[in-house]
Amino acid sequence: MSTHVLFGLDEIEAGTARKVEVAGVAIAIVRIGDDVYALGDTCSHAEVSLSEGFVEPDECAIECGRHGALFDLTTGEPLTLPAVRPVPVYEVGVVDGRVQLTLEGES
Numbered sequence: 001m002s003t004h005v006l007f008g009l010d011e012i013e014a015g016t017a018r019k020v021e022v023a024g025v026a027i028a029i030v031r032i033g034d035d036v037y038a039l040g041d042t043c044s045h046a047e048v049s050l051s052e053g054f055v056e057p058d059e060c061a062i063e064c065g066r067h068g069a070l071f072d073l074t075t076g077e078p079l080t081l082p083a084v085r086p087v088p089v090y091e092v093g094v095v096d097g098r099v100q101l102t103l104e105g106e107s
Contacts, residue, residue, distance in 0.1 A: 006099045009036070017062060019051035022101055027090060029099060030073055032057045036099055037073035038092035044078065044085040045069050 004022050006029065012018050017030045019041050026041035028051035041050050043064040053065040061070045061079055069083030076086040091102040 001102060001104050003100050003102045006101055009034070009094050009097055009099055012036075012099070015055050015057055017051040017053070017055055019049060020101075023103055025103070027101065028062065029092065029101075030055055030062055032060065032073075034094070036092050036094060038090040038101055039071065039073060039076050040087040040089075042087070043067075043069060043071075043083060044087050045083040050087070 006020055012029060012031045014031050014033055017028050020027050020029055027038050028041040030037045043050055046066050048064055048066040050062050050064055054063040056063055056070065060073050062073060063070045067082050070079040071087055072079055076089040078084060078086060093100055
């Protein structure tokens with residue numbers, strides 16, 4: 001398991017998503033208020049970047065910009081069709097104003 005410092009919390013606007021690549025994995029970092037979430041950046045329905053979609057703060061979800069599948073930010077589970085498979089979620093938090101991501105199985 002390893003922790004990666006990504007960027008300052010003030011570098012991502014609330015209600016938006018940002019794509020990062022960590023250890024060859026594309027990850028969408030989503031900010032809602034002062035909370036951050038991390039999930040696999042590729043929609044499980046189509047090869048589309050979720051970070052280019054729409055953040056839904058009231059649902060704590062992100063919507064794929066191509067076909068409208070909505071994914072729960074805490075579980076990665078699809079909330080609407082056409083997606084039926086979840087996307088991975090990752091441990092993320094803010095320490096000293098910096099967004100940090102922890103990847104399992106990486107040393």
